[in-house]
Structures are given as structure tokens and as C-alpha cells.
Amino acid sequence: MQCAVIGAGGWGTALARLLARKGYDVRLWARRPQLAHELDILRENRQYLPGVALPKDHLTITSDLAYAVTGADVILVAVPSFAVRELARRLKAVRAGAWINLAKGLERDSLLTMSEVLRQELQTEKIFTLSGPSHAEEVGRDFPTSVVLAGTDLALGERLQRALMTERFRVYLSDDLVGVEYGGTVKNVIALAAGILDGLGYGGDNAKAALIARGLAEMVRLGVCLGARRETFFGLAGVGDLIATCTSEHSRNRRVGVRLGKGESLQQILASMTMVAEGVYATQAVRALARRHGVEMPITEAVYAVLYEGASPLDQLNALMTREPKREVL
Structure with a gap:
């Protein structure tokens, strides 16, 4: 499975690390070329997730958005809530097998949830939200963490659930997307x-x-x-x-x-x-x-x-x- 993680803040970095360590091919997108270069060379996100080593294998770091999502089976959207719509508009032509929103917020003017914003812009129902008590500082250090993945397509959700789970990262599944968000x-x-x-x-x-x-x-x-x-x-x-x-x-x-x-x-x-x-x-x-x-x-x-x-x-x-x-x- 090929994954794209869009957003190299602490949470995006922690999940990119988790997926790469599971053996999936991961492309982590950073908005700023300088940050992408630093992450690639240092294999550490010293600004947003200091002290956590990033794997050299299976993890590519880039500031080229088109390259990051090319061929991706799953795209994880790890940007702040106020940036989700603009990002989704840039990715309208992308046809991924699933989208997972990581932002916890509402759009300020429309008052829509992030899954509603993504659905409007991407015109797909294959949208999920991952939420729960999950500080990046702990996930990045493999502290035991449990979260919930919510979406309407539970068959697809079960596949994503298993893809995300590790012995230190437990994922529950829910169809109450509204409640989770x-x-x-x-x-x-x-x-x-x-x-x-x-x-x-x-x-x-x-x-x-x-x-x-x-x-x-x-x-x-x-x-x-x-x-x-x-x-x-x-x-x-x-x-x-x-x-x-x-x-x-x-x-x-x-x-x-x-x-x-x-x-x-x-x-x-x-x-x-x-x-x-x-x-x-x-x-x-x-x-x-x-x-x-x-x-x-x-x-x-x-x-x-x-x-x-x-x-x-x-x-x-x-x-x-x-x-x-x-x-x-x-």
C-alpha cells in the first residue's frame, strides 16, 4: 500500500513514521521546501516533533504536492482545519482509494466539519476522520495509544483500521462520523x-x-x-x-x-x-x-x-x- 501524508506538523510526521515502520511506502509532504529538505537530511522534525528519529526506509519527504499524492492508495490530510479546503481544491483531480482527515475543527465561515469540506471539494464518499487522545509526542515514541476511525463505508474502514494498527497503536472503528468530529x-x-x-x-x-x-x-x-x-x-x-x-x-x-x-x-x-x-x-x-x-x-x-x-x-x-x-x- 502506498500512502501520502499531507502536512509535516507533529501529527502528520508521527503517522508517516508509524506507517513507514509498518513497511508501507509513504510520501510525507511539507509545505515549505526548506522544512522538507531538513527532514530528509536530518531524519528528524526538530521544529514539530523533536527527538523522534524518522526511518530511512519506506519514507520519502517532499515539498512537491503532485509527486506526494501520485499513485497513493490512501491520503492522510494532516493540515490545520483552516487549510483543508484550499488543499482539497488543489487535489480535486486525485483519485485515491481513501482519504483520512486528521484535523480537529470546523470551517469558520461555513461551520462545516472537515469531512463535509472534503466531500464538497473531492466529490467522494471515501472519507474518514481519525480522532481520539493521540498526542504526536507520544505516538512518535510508541507510547500505547488508542484512537477511533470514523466513516460511512465500514468495509473500507475495516481495511484501513488494520492498516493503521500496530502493537502500540490501537484503532477502533465507528460509523458516527458526525459525533467523532x-x-x-x-x-x-x-x-x-x-x-x-x-x-x-x-x-x-x-x-x-x-x-x-x-x-x-x-x-x-x-x-x-x-x-x-x-x-x-x-x-x-x-x-x-x-x-x-x-x-x-x-x-x-x-x-x-x-x-x-x-x-x-x-x-x-x-x-x-x-x-x-x-x-x-x-x-x-x-x-x-x-x-x-x-x-x-x-x-x-x-x-x-x-x-x-x-x-x-x-x-x-x-x-x-x-x-x-x-x-x-x-
Whole structure:
């Protein structure tokens, strides 16, 4: 099987390594020629996945997109959510056996999921999303990891599932593509809130556990309203990814939240980052969807206020804690 991994960030690099070590022929595409050259020579992605050696066999690194996808049976799309549509338009003529989206987010203007964007542009139903608690830093070092692959063609999905699995990378299969994608999107918003708590100095066990539980409630409410199955959010793509992203030092979204809680502006934070924190963009889209469908998401509203309205993180925390008393419901 020949694979193309489009995007040489940490996650794309980690999966390219995984597939090459399984013996598949892999072409990893980097947008910048200089980065492609460095990866090829050093066999290490020092910018996005430092300390992880890349195999010399079965892994070709290129900045030529046409070459990267030529003859590919499977194409893994590992670019940020805001870049997916433009990339898909460049690949419209490509006829791959399957496409696997790795981005966790929504398109900001259309509010579409990444699989919906790919389906619009590529005119194929052979589209899957891979999601779950899967920090590239751990996958690249062969730490045990479990994820979920979601799509509508389960026969094809079973073949992809087996192709991706290793003794340290377990893949479950789901046909709830909507649920898996909304889980992967909303958890990044809640991770920003978790970081804000830490930055304020209030990220204790009690507060973090409450945030994860009530964040899960928001995820379930929105997802079910939009057609997802409730049980999906109690699996890897929901609560599993939520826990990892809200508690890990690897989480870029949580780190952005920490800096917000300590008083830095969003503009200062983004200007200093080389990697994308998807939650910054997802917050706008998730809030817009919630308001469109009348779904109550107070944590999301609070994060939006801090990010885009200049609200004080401490004031938003106080406002959440002093809302009207109510019964605990999802």
C-alpha cells in the first residue's frame, strides 16, 4: 500500500513514521521546501516533533504536492482545519482509494466539519476522520495509544483500521462520523478553559474534574442536536480526548489557555506560536453553531468572551460559578 501524508506538523510526521515502520511506502509532504529538505537530511522534525528519529526506509519527504499524492492508495490530510479546503481544491483531480482527515475543527465561515469540506471539494464518499487522545509526542515514541476511525463505508474502514494498527497503536472503528468530529472540535474549546483555570491558579483537581464533566455535557448537547449518537461522546473521540487535552502538558490548547489566564492577550500568544491551537478557531464556530441551534454552552460562551471580547478570565470564572442553581443534566 502506498500512502501520502499531507502536512509535516507533529501529527502528520508521527503517522508517516508509524506507517513507514509498518513497511508501507509513504510520501510525507511539507509545505515549505526548506522544512522538507531538513527532514530528509536530518531524519528528524526538530521544529514539530523533536527527538523522534524518522526511518530511512519506506519514507520519502517532499515539498512537491503532485509527486506526494501520485499513485497513493490512501491520503492522510494532516493540515490545520483552516487549510483543508484550499488543499482539497488543489487535489480535486486525485483519485485515491481513501482519504483520512486528521484535523480537529470546523470551517469558520461555513461551520462545516472537515469531512463535509472534503466531500464538497473531492466529490467522494471515501472519507474518514481519525480522532481520539493521540498526542504526536507520544505516538512518535510508541507510547500505547488508542484512537477511533470514523466513516460511512465500514468495509473500507475495516481495511484501513488494520492498516493503521500496530502493537502500540490501537484503532477502533465507528460509523458516527458526525459525533467523532464534533467531539474532536469541542474538546479543544474546553481545553482552553482548562488552561485558563491553570493560569489563574485555580486548576485544582476539583475544578478540573468539574470542568471536564460540564464540558462533556456541552459536547453531548451540541453533538446530539446536530445528529450525533450520544454514546460516541463517552468514548475515545469524546471524553477520552477531552481528558487528555485538558490535562496534558502536550496540549497546545491548554497552554494557550494558561497564558490567557496569566494575563497575556490572544494576539501576543498567537504571534509567538509556530504550531496551531485549533481551539482558538473552533471557539468561534462552536459558539455560532450553538447559538444557531439554541444549545446552551456556558463554558464555550465564557471562552469566547475571553478570546474575542477582551473579558477578564477571572470575571468569566466567577460568572460561571454564580449562575442560577439548577439540576445536573446533560
